[in-house]
Amino acid sequence: MEADPSDKVFKALADPGRRLLLDRLRAEDGQTLRRLCEDMGMTRQAVAKHLRVLEEASLVVPIRRGREKLHHLNPAPIQEIADRWIGRFDRGRLRALADLKAKLEGDPDG
Template structure:
């Protein structure tokens, strides 16, 4: 499985995107803290965090008996650079074409 695929798959679940949002608001939270924001058992949240870690979207650091979770925006940046960007360019050129057609009609 390629890196991009891990990231795309990780982003495919709404609970995981919500976790990213939580960490976006405030970093360095523990598992129990994140769990308290979700209607789900600790184990479910743990599994999701695992997927996010494997994709590199979350980086965790042990501190005593706690595990602190941090957001890593770099995979999303890379995804954008080598995949999403080109489709946005097409969107832009599509808009430009439409603009030209409208002007030709006038």
């Protein structure tokens, strides 16, 4: 039902825990699940679920190394969103905000 491929990325980014995981992988790439569980305040299985969501959004690429699974960050989908989607709201439109503020202040009854 959902054709937009970037939808998974948006949904994956919607959770603060998952954003934290991305931050941690950015700080140190290729960490193991056990390692990523530290200071997350939740069980290993919960973290594994979050990582799975990130994997399905292609934000994290897992590499099996013997009995452990190294998680690698893939920033490409985020850049894609920044370029394709957020780029639409370019800085030129930010001028509209000033206009809006002026309108709000000059027309207090709404």
